[in-house]
Amino acid sequence: MAEELESKITDEHRAFIGRKSDPVSFTVREQDANRLLGLLDDHDPRWAAGSGKAPPYVLGLMQTARRGAMPSILPGGIMTQQEWRFTRPFRVGEELKAITQVIDIRDRLGGRYGYSVLVTSSTDFFDTNDEHVAAILITVTQFDPKAARGSE
Amino acid sequence: MSEMRSMNQRYFEDIRPDEELPPVEKLPTEDLAVEFFGRDNPVNPAFADAEAGRRMGVGGALVPGNLKLAWLVQYANDWAGPEGRVTSLRAVFRRPDVAGRPLTLAGRVVDLRQEDDRNIVELEVVTLAEGQPSVRGSMQVELPGRR
Numbered sequence: 441m442a443e444e445l446e447s448k449i450t451d452e453h454r455a456f457i458g459r460k461s462d463p464v465s466f467t468v469r470e471q472d473a474n475r476l477l478g479l480l481d482d483h484d485p486r487w488a489a490g491s492g493k494a495p496p497y498v499l500g501l502m503q504t505a506r507r508g509a510m511p512s513i514l515p516g517g518i519m520t521q522q523e524w525r526f527t528r529p530f531r532v533g534e535e536l537k538a539i540t541q542v543i544d545i546r547d548r549l550g551g552r553y554g555y556s557v558l559v560t561s562s563t564d565f566f567d568t569n570d571e572h573v574a575a576i577l578i579t580v581t582q583f584d585p586k587a588a589r590g591s592e
Numbered sequence: 593m594s595e596m597r598s599m600n601q602r603y604f605e606d607i608r609p610d611e612e613l614p615p616v617e618k619l620p621t622e623d624l625a626v627e628f629f630g631r632d633n634p635v636n637p638a639f640a641d642a643e644a645g646r647r648m649g650v651g652g653a654l655v656p657g658n659l660k661l662a663w664l665v666q667y668a669n670d671w672a673g674p675e676g677r678v679t680s681l682r683a684v685f686r687r688p689d690v691a692g693r694p695l696t697l698a699g700r701v702v703d704l705r706q707e708d709d710r711n712i713v714e715l716e717v718v719t720l721a722e723g724q725p726s727v728r729g730s731m732q733v734e735l736p737g738r739r
Contacts, residue, residue: 472630479627480666486674496678497665500658501629519657523682524665 447547453511461540466505468494470532494530505538506563513557514582521579527572536565553583601673604711604735613671613699620655622691628659655689660727667697668731675736683729696720711735
């Protein structure tokens with residue numbers, strides 16, 4: 441028999457969808473690019489030190505620029521999906537503007553968390569000419585740790 | 593430029609559906625897990641502290657999901673060669689990985705198409721820990737043509 445779903449998503453939560461954050465600055469720092477190149481043992485000349493380019497995976501550091509209001513519906517949260525999109529290469533030293541918005545909120549029933557809520561948000565990064573550079577899309581599964589089943 | 597050309601370049605015309613990318617092994621050490629975001633910027637204490645990871649029930653320091661995505665982007669860029677480029681990665685985190693346990697990166701070509709004068713290759717990629725997928729993803733890569 442199907443479990444009955446009692447949604448905890450309210451109209452107040454739904455009102456977050458589509459609301460854009462204020463822009464947040466993020467600088468592609470040379471020391472971060474070089475640190476990641478060293479950690480990943482990446483010798484690709486396209487973004488080697490001195491090339492003026494940063495490796496595409498510096499995008500992984502830019503989640504610190506994701507500052508938009510996110511609804512907190514359940515007390516626990518874990519990132520379950522992520523998407524990276526690259527419109528053009530990153531330039532070392534450039535300052536980017538990040539704008540975040542919630543794009544979807546939905547209920548989920550089943551799995552290890554029992555009832556959970558999926559909150560999907562996107563962050564777009566623009567350069568000083570307002571040209572699109574990259575984007576991150578993240579889905580966080582919010583859950584109640586007390587209701588979660590033991591790990592598999 | 594000559595240095596770039598010394599890397600192995602793939603061309604769109606040479607790629608076949610179902611072609612497998614050579615697997616690559618990575619060892620996510622605890623230092624790597626901590627250093628990815630920088631020691632002065634701990635995004636999540638479980639990346640920096642094996643004990644915190646154990647309290648969360650994952651058995652040690654967590655490997656940041658973004659480190660695994662970074663490896664996958666590097667993996668596909670290396671495969672594509674210097675004139676190719678990764679344009680997107682979509683990943684689902686299936687289970688956490690613990691620092692100190694090796695990961696294998698693997699991939700396969702699932703689709704090829706030409707769109708707006710671009711040569712697009714779709715890859716299916718995965719990180720495997722003890723044979724089990726921890727991240728599954730799909731990637732889009734642009735490759736040059738021979739002509």
